[in-house]
Amino acid sequence: MTYLAEHPESHDTLEGIVEWWLLEQEIKRRTVLIREVMAELVVRGLVLERESSDARVHYYINRDRLAEIRQLIAQPPR
Numbered sequence: 001m002t003y004l005a006e007h008p009e010s011h012d013t014l015e016g017i018v019e020w021w022l023l024e025q026e027i028k029r030r031t032v033l034i035r036e037v038m039a040e041l042v043v044r045g046l047v048l049e050r051e052s053s054d055a056r057v058h059y060y061i062n063r064d065r066l067a068e069i070r071q072l073i074a075q076p077p078r
Helices: 002-006 014-043 063-074
Strands: 047-051 057-061
Touching: 002 014, 014 047, 014 057, 057 063
Parallel strands: none
Antiparallel strands: 047 057
16 A cells, blocks of 8 residues: 555556565665664764765774674674
């Protein structure tokens, strides 16, 4: 319903809905989540950010904390 409300001219087959409509909605949801996760990693100093000339933010690892990051990755999820 969300997709149809945002794209009222849309129509598709069941296969197209599953492949494209649901994929778009999942990408939107995950983009919000990833934005929040990246902000948290930046606050914790594990990831650094830099704005490029096109005004997009690029993220990169904080090499000064690489050993700590590797330890965090090696821990089993809680």
